[in-house]
Amino acid sequence: MLRFTTILLALCLLPSWTTPSTGPALKLGLLKYKGGGDWYANPTSLKNLAQFCNANLGTNFDSDYGTVDVGSAELFNYPFVHMTGHGNVVFSDLEALNLRMYLMGGGFLHIDDNYGMDRYVRPALKKVFPELELVELPFEHEIYHEKFKFPNGLPKIHEHDGLAPRGYGLIWEGRLVCFYSYECDLGDGWEDIEVHKDPEEVRQKALQMGANLVQYVFTQ
Numbered sequence: 001m002l003r004f005t006t007i008l009l010a011l012c013l014l015p016s017w018t019t020p021s022t023g024p025a026l027k028l029g030l031l032k033y034k035g036g037g038d039w040y041a042n043p044t045s046l047k048n049l050a051q052f053c054n055a056n057l058g059t060n061f062d063s064d065y066g067t068v069d070v071g072s073a074e075l076f077n078y079p080f081v082h083m084t085g086h087g088n089v090v091f092s093d094l095e096a097l098n099l100r101m102y103l104m105g106g107g108f109l110h111i112d113d114n115y116g117m118d119r120y121v122r123p124a125l126k127k128v129f130p131e132l133e134l135v136e137l138p139f140e141h142e143i144y145h146e147k148f149k150f151p152n153g154l155p156k157i158h159e160h161d162g163l164a165p166r167g168y169g170l171i172w173e174g175r176l177v178c179f180y181s182y183e184c185d186l187g188d189g190w191e192d193i194e195v196h197k198d199p200e201e202v203r204q205k206a207l208q209m210g211a212n213l214v215q216y217v218f219t220q
Contacts, residue, residue: 029078035090071095
């Protein structure tokens with residue numbers, strides 16, 4: 001946990017919250033979980049998000065993201081962790097406690113429902129924070145108004161059930177510690193263009209919203 005705290009402190013002391021060009025690059029993290037859900041669903045997503053943030057936000061992310069188990073001490077090495085999938089999510093008691101301590105200690109989790117994850121991820125999060133409820137964030141929330149402006153909230157990337165995209169959050173002591181994108185599929189929009197063949201305009205919106213998440217984490 002000391003290394004994680006040191007990373008965050010160093011970022012806070014740097015102008016424009018960027019890492020120094022001569023220093024070690026940070027990595028985005030991909031959360032690996034049990035239960036049978038395909039946590040590995042979008043293998044090119046975080047690589048492209050890191051490169052987009054480096055080009056547009058001045059960050060210095062290593063495009064080779066890290067995969068980290070939810071119950072591992074290595075979780076604390078990643079200030080921003082992404083979680084996705086289509087199916088079941090199961091946290092053991094120890095895994096839930098580890099994720100809770102990570103989020104309470106300054107970490108951030110982005111969960112992106114890749115379709116079919118919703119009914120599993122909600123009880124899993126309840127195990128992590130039994131005292132908190134997922135709340136829908138208003139369109140005025142800062143997360144939609146970082147470098148890229150989304151006055152109507154999350155962009156719609158893939159149709160799924162044709163419902164409007166919705167952004168939920170877990171708020172611990174006034175701080176947004178987890179953002180859950182539902183009926184949106186940001187991660188699919190971050191993938192290599194040949195994977196889903198999304199129009200470039202749609203793909204750019206997905207990457208811009210992802211960059212907003214990253215910027216929010218490193219400026220709060």
